[in-house]
Amino acid sequence: MDIDALHSALLSIVVLSKKLRSVRENLPVKDGTRSGVAEFLHEVERDLQITKATLAGELGFTLCPRCWPPELVTTDLEGRANCPSCGKACHNGKAPDSKHGNGRFK
Numbered sequence: 001m002d003i004d005a006l007h008s009a010l011l012s013i014v015v016l017s018k019k020l021r022s023v024r025e026n027l028p029v030k031d032g033t034r035s036g037v038a039e040f041l042h043e044v045e046r047d048l049q050i051t052k053a054t055l056a057g058e059l060g061f062t063l064c065p066r067c068w069p070p071e072l073v074t075t076d077l078e079g080r081a082n083c084p085s086c087g088k089a090c091h092n093g094k095a096p097d098s099k100h101g102n103g104r105f106k
């Protein structure tokens with residue numbers, strides 16, 4: 001299997017997921033509730049996140065053990081892995097240590 005094609009597919013999924021979220025978040029809210037279209041977009045977004053996590057896992061990327069669907073973990077300049085979704089520090093395959101650091105990574 002072509003690893004570059006898989007990386008390209010992963011990147012496309014990430015971009016598409018962000019675009020869907022942007023569209024969903026900008027839909028009008030009526031009486032404090034979102035429309036059926038927003039719910040549908042939310043489901044599609046979630047399915048894409050699961051697909052992204054599955055593909056990323058196959059490609060060897062680190063996934064956050066706290067989030068569902070699993071989020072891709074990013075690494076800062078000092079080599080610390082952080083989850084952009086829950087903001088917790090993550091370590092390969094281990095549960096993040098909640099007592100580590102000051103808990104703020106943004």
Ligand SMILES: [Zn+2]
Pocket residue numbers: 064065066067071083084085086087088
């Ligand atoms: Zn997370």
